[in-house]
Amino acid sequence: MASNPATPQPPAGGQPSTAPAGRRKTTRHRGEGQWAKGHFTPLNANEQTKKDDDGLNVRTRIETIYSKAGFDSIDGADLRGRMRWWGLYTQRRPGIDGGRTAILEPEELDDRYFMMRVRIDGGRLTVAQLRVIGEISQEFARGTADITDRQNVQYHWIRIEDVPEIWRRLESVGLSTTEACGDTPRTVLGSPVAGIAEDEIIDGTPAIDEIKARYIGSKEFSNLPRKFKTAISGSPLLDVVHEINDVSFVGVEHPEHGPGFDLWVGGALSTNPRLGERLGAWVPLDEVPDVWAGVVGIFRDYGYRRLRHRARLKFLMADWGPEKFRQVLQDEYLKRELVDGPAPQMPTQVWRDHIGVHRQKDGRFYVGFAPRVGRIDGTTLTKIAALAEGHGSERVRTTTDQKMLVLDVEESRVESLVSGLESLDLQVRPSPFRRGTMACTGIEFCKLAIVETKARGASLIDELERRLPEFDEPIAININGCPNSCARIQTADIGLKGQLVTDADGQQTEGFQVHLGGSLGMEPGFGRKVRGLKVTSAELPDYVERVLTRFQAERTDGERFAQ
Ligand code: SF4
Numbered sequence: 149m150a151s152n153p154a155t156p157q158p159p160a161g162g163q164p165s166t167a168p169a170g171r172r173k174t175t176r177h178r179g180e181g182q183w184a185k186g187h188f189t190p191l192n193a194n195e196q197t198k199k200d201d202d203g204l205n206v207r208t209r210i211e212t213i214y215s216k217a218g219f220d221s222i223d224g225a226d227l228r229g230r231m232r233w234w235g236l237y238t239q240r241r242p243g244i245d246g247g248r249t250a251i252l253e254p255e256e257l258d259d260r261y262f263m264m265r266v267r268i269d270g271g272r273l274t275v276a277q278l279r280v281i282g283e284i285s286q287e288f289a290r291g292t293a294d295i296t297d298r299q300n301v302q303y304h305w306i307r308i309e310d311v312p313e314i315w316r317r318l319e320s321v322g323l324s325t326t327e328a329c330g331d332t333p334r335t336v337l338g339s340p341v342a343g344i345a346e347d348e349i350i351d352g353t354p355a356i357d358e359i360k361a362r363y364i365g366s367k368e369f370s371n372l373p374r375k376f377k378t379a380i381s382g383s384p385l386l387d388v389v390h391e392i393n394d395v396s397f398v399g400v401e402h403p404e405h406g407p408g409f410d411l412w413v414g415g416a417l418s419t420n421p422r423l424g425e426r427l428g429a430w431v432p433l434d435e436v437p438d439v440w441a442g443v444v445g446i447f448r449d450y451g452y453r454r455l456r457h458r459a460r461l462k463f464l465m466a467d468w469g470p471e472k473f474r475q476v477l478q479d480e481y482l483k484r485e486l487v488d489g490p491a492p493q494m495p496t497q498v499w500r501d502h503i504g505v506h507r508q509k510d511g512r513f514y515v516g517f518a519p520r521v522g523r524i525d526g527t528t529l530t531k532i533a534a535l536a537e538g539h540g541s542e543r544v545r546t547t548t549d550q551k552m553l554v555l556d557v558e559e560s561r562v563e564s565l566v567s568g569l570e571s572l573d574l575q576v577r578p579s580p581f582r583r584g585t586m587a588c589t590g591i592e593f594c595k596l597a598i599v600e601t602k603a604r605g606a607s608l609i610d611e612l613e614r615r616l617p618e619f620d621e622p623i624a625i626n627i628n629g630c631p632n633s634c635a636r637i638q639t640a641d642i643g644l645k646g647q648l649v650t651d652a653d654g655q656q657t658e659g660f661q662v663h664l665g666g667s668l669g670m671e672p673g674f675g676r677k678v679r680g681l682k683v684t685s686a687e688l689p690d691y692v693e694r695v696l697t698r699f700q701a702e703r704t705d706g707e708r709f710a711q
Pocket of ligand 1: 588589590591594595596597598628629630631632633634635
């Protein structure tokens with residue numbers, strides 16, 4: 149086990165009364181709320197809730213009390229806190245406009261239904277699992293099933309009474325909602341083409357499986373300062389947005405030791421975006437789980453718990469820097485030196501989503517396709533499962549761009565599969581707009597949202613396809629429903645942050661603050677907020693059309709939008 153045995157680790161439901169000698173610091177000020185510095189007294193309501201009872205313990209109450217006695221029996225701290233440890237959030241009550249988001253109390257925004265997130269580590273699914281996901285959607289979620297940009301599936305309209313049966317069905321095929329939300333290690337991102345891509349440097353799948361088996365659902369890491377995001381990929385396309393995860397393992401070829409992973413720490417977006425930094429360390433595949441646990445251990449013990457908005461790992465990393473972080477990881481958690489290693493090569497292509505038809509290293513093919521902004525439905529998911537199976541495939545994947553893949557298709561059956569997918573409006577050769585547009589959940593279901601996103605994104609795609617049929621540049625248009633960054637607006641060519649804006653008549657209406665020129669991959673950087681540039685939702689297609697038309701007219705040879 150990589151976590152520091154000397155580190156104070158409060159048991160579930162309470163912190164220890166004493167800290168180990170040498171670590172304890174008698175503070176006269178409140179500090180940042182780091183356990184490793186002796187700050188065990190909860191300094192905000194979230195920390196108090198976690199101290200009172202471990203989030204994982206709420207499952208028993210859901211199964212034995214809440215699902216039987218109904219919504220009104222749910223304890224408030226469980227409803228708005230611990231249920232997240234099992235992938236459950238209350239969804240937004242219908243009919244509340246974005247202007248009231250910030251002024252209403254949380255309970256006034258709560259619907260009596262839940263969003264449920266199904267954890268899909270590495271984006272890997274069998275067709276049997278996909279079929280069960282689709283069936284649950286139809287039976288319990290009014291047909292909803294969105295593909296998220298962290299490779300998960302999200303349902304809406306879930307009743308508390310149905311949760312145990314949904315868990316039973318998911319778990320019968322090896323899926324779960326364990327720690328899909330909450331202050332926990334969230335779903336581990338993985339390359340959708342792990343193990344099959346011709347150009348793969350290394351397959352990270354065994355490390356993802358080991359992390360999941362050892363640590364997900366374990367109380368060792370079930371009380372972190374906030375959420376913790378992981379990405380592992382050995383694809384040279386750098387296909388898991390490693391720059392903006394708390395920890396990332398990126399495939400590299402070490403000149404002496406061979407294939408392994410370059411270690412990145414401290415990336416995250418939201419309101420204070422920060423790119424992850426390399427620690428300059430090379431990690432072989434079998435050591436990834438221990439090193440991962442060491443990094444999570446540092447976050448648990450040294451992470452800032454006093455202020456919720458400073459509780460992500462990026463703030464600790466900003467204060468420590470990569471040299472100190474690596475030193476603490478080696479000295480206190482791993483008890484050994486890490487091997488120095490090279491940086492990853494930058495990818496040679498812009499799209500990192502695996503859309504289209506591609507040959508696998510075993511000679512078969514994978515087929516990547518694009519729904520609009522990740523929105524699918526249960527019926528379509530079961531049809532995808534049937535189509536894949538009917539074409540000899542037993543495996544599908546989700547991507548970090550809200551897209552999907554069918555794997556292992558013989559060449560002779562590829563075009564038939566492509567036709568079948570396109571008959572479901574799942575484009576294998578999509579326009580750049582459909583391929584490059586993402587949208588978060590937005591006001592339809594999210595309690596923090598100010599504006600509509602999914603429907604807005606889908607209609608924007610349709611409009612741009614109609615108005616700019618010749619446009620064929622890679623373009624990323626990301627749409628958020630509030631100042632958070634669930635759809636990664638800062639890393640898009642055109643990032644749209646939902647807020648209320650003033651229209652031509654002086655009325656407050658739904659709209660967006662525009663960010664331009666963000667990018668990951670070849671030239672990572674955050675988009676510039678264009679001062680004063682806000683568009684109403686109604687003006688959005690006109691605005692994006694103008695920006696793209698001007699770019700096409702004025703660009704120099706080979707220039708990308710982000711440049
Ligand atoms: Fe909700 Fe805001 Fe995240 Fe969109 S960006 S899902 S509106 S919290």
